[in-house]
Amino acid sequence: MSPLVPHIVPELEMMKRYPSELFYRGDLRLLDRPKVSIVGTRTPSLYTQQMTQDIAKALARRGVCLVSGAAMGVDALVHEAAGTENTIAVLGCGLDIRYPVINSALIASIEKNGLLLSQFNDGFRATNWSFVVRNELVVALGEILIVTEADSRSGSLRSVEFAQKMGKKIFVLPQRLGESRGTNRLLFEAEAEAIYDIEAFASTFGKAVDDNVTKDEFFYFCQTMPTLDQAVKEFGERVYEAELEGVVTIRNGIVCLQ
Known part of the structure; x- marks a missing residue:
């Protein structure tokens, strides 16, 4: 049986009801990282695929852990671009089940290197209802919600509803007229903000660093x-060691990442 998360996860207090059980496999330390949730369609356009990956990579370079639901399409792109060691996948089934099957290798890699979460015990198979439960957990974990593409009937809009109830900011990609009608409607009704510059957006989460810098x-x-x-x-001498390694600089008494 998958073990239960042994402590309270503060972000989940925003859910309508704190999970009675929360199972995990992987690295629980990811729960302590800054986190952003990204969701979207299972059939993203080429533009959305590229932009989703670019956003996930830009945030990952700043030490942000990416959260999504391990589904086909946008979810899988997020997990892969973030790096499986820097992502949390929330499943709508038991953690012993690889669903969707097409993402089996990805989910196994996240279990080994990142973190899998589920409110469902081993052996539970996904249902339409369990995906809604999963979506609420995905949204609760992130500081904000990004929806990169969603049509007017997309399940991602249910995630938007959860984010609105939790008072979280919602961001979307600018899309062409007639495409991604769900996110375009959110923009039109001023219920979401558009990401026009990925680096400028990601920089609000800190300074980007090279992949070889340990994000501890x-x-x-x-x-x-x-200061x-x-x-x-x-951290004592670690500060001066990091300065010599070129990881940080000390300017006017302030320690800054290079």
Whole structure:
């Protein structure tokens, strides 16, 4: 049997009802990372595919953990672009079941390197109802919700409803008229903001760093641009070692990531 998450996850307090059971497989430390939820259609256009990957990669370079639902299309693109070690997949079935089958290898990689979550015990097979439950959990985990493409009947719009009830900001991609009618309607009705510049958007989550920089507790602390005194108090000589390695700079008494 998959183990239960052994502690309260603060973000989930925003759900209508905190999960009575929350099963996991993988690295629970990802729950402590800054997190963004991205969802969308199972049949994204080529434009949406590219932009979804670009957004996920830009956020991952800033140490943001990407959350999605392991479905075909946008979900899978998010998990892959973020890197399976930097993503949380929420399933609408038991964690012992690989669904959808086409994403079996991806889900197995996330279990090994990232984190799988589910409110359903091993052996439970997905239903229309369980996908709705999954969607609420996906939305609750992220600081914001990004919907990269959704038509007017898309299940992703149910995720939008959850985000609105939780008071979370919603972002969408600008799309052509007649396409992605669901997200275009959100823009028209001022219920979402458009991402026009991916790097500018991602920069609100911190400074991008090379993939070879370890994104650990020290990294996240330095994203806050602490004073030198604060950094030394928390991490001691690690601060000066990081400066010599070119990971951080110290300017006017402030520690900044390079």
